[in-house]
Amino acid sequence: xxxxxxHVFSTDGxxxxxxxxxxxxRAALAADAEAMxxxxxxxxxxxxxxxxxxxxxIAHEALGIAAGSVDVLRxxxxxxxxxxxxxxxVVIPAGVAHRNVDQRGTLRVVGAYPGGADYDLCRGLPExxxxxxxxxxxxxxxxxxxxxxxxxxxxxxxxSPTVSS
Numbered sequence: 202x203x204x205x206x207x208h209v210f211s212t213d214g215x216x217x218x219x220x221x222x223x224x225x226x227r228a229a230l231a232a233d234a235e236a237m238x239x240x241x242x243x244x245x246x247x248x249x250x251x252x253x254x255x256x257x258x259i260a261h262e263a264l265g266i267a268a269g270s271v272d273v274l275r276x277x278x279x280x281x282x283x284x285x286x287x288x289x290x291v292v293i294p295a296g297v298a299h300r301n302v303d304q305r306g307t308l309r310v311v312g313a314y315p316g317g318a319d320y321d322l323c324r325g326l327p328e329x330x331x332x333x334x335x336x337x338x339x340x341x342x343x344x345x346x347x348x349x350x351x352x353x354x355x356x357x358x359x360x361s362p363t364v365s366s
Contacts, residue, residue, distance in 0.1 A: 205354050208283070210276030215325040216256055216298035217334035218276055221342055221359050224292040225283065229348045230265055232287030234311050237265035241313035241347050249308050250301040254278065254325055258336040260318040262293045263347040269306035275299045277325065290348050292355060296337025298325060315344035 207222035230237055238245050241263055250264065254277055270286045277298040285291060293299055301308075314320045323333050342360075346353025 205358065207358055208275065208281065210280055210297055212334065213277045213279060215327065215330065216254065216277040217258070217296035217330070217337045218256075218298065219294035219296045219337060221294035223275055223294065223297055224355060224358055225285070226290040226292075226348045226354075228286075228288040229290045230288055232267055234267040234309055237267055237290075237311035241265065241311060245311060245313045247309065247311050249304070249310050250299065252301045254298045254300045256296055256298045256323050256325070256333075256337070257293075257314070257320045258295055258323050258333040259340060260314040260320040261295050261340060261342075261344055262320070263290065263313045263315060264293065265290045265311040265347075267309040267311050269304060269308035271301055271305075271308050271310070272303040273299050274302045292347060294337075294342075294359075295340035296334065313347065315347065 206225040209222045210218035212218050230240055266285045266287050266289045268287055272282050272284050274280050274282045346355035
């Protein structure tokens with residue numbers, strides 16, 4: 202897909218992950234927190250990325266790197282790392298594990314849950330796996346693209362998910 206990287210992660214028994222791909226938009230927005238807040242527009246927070254594996258089972262998540270850079274491991278302990286730099290935006294489907302494994306400079310992340318969705322914080326506990334996987338699968342892929350607005354490239358990628366790197 203033009204200008205967007207897509208990555209799919211299968212379940213590993215601890216983290217549900219998703220059939221929907223993680224989308225990475227390189228240098229998509231100005232490396233400016235205020236510009237990212239305006240683009241994301243709903244339920245926005247400014248912080249970092251947790252240094253432990255976690256996922257959200259009831260919401261997708263958009264992260265914009267406003268300053269610094271970060272290596273994010275996606276998909277759980279056996280997943281793949283990706284470096285995100287200022288101006289990059291990543292959309293993480295519900296259920297996909299992610300964690301900060303290294304950062305450079307003063308990291309500033311603008312995050313949002315599309316449509317102002319509520320969210321939860323799951324850590325991959327075995328006793329919660331089945332319920333979390335069902336909840337993540339039930340989250341609608343019909344969300345506004347945080348970079349393109351409207352349906353955008355996100356709708357295209359999530360309409361017919363495929364694996365690519």
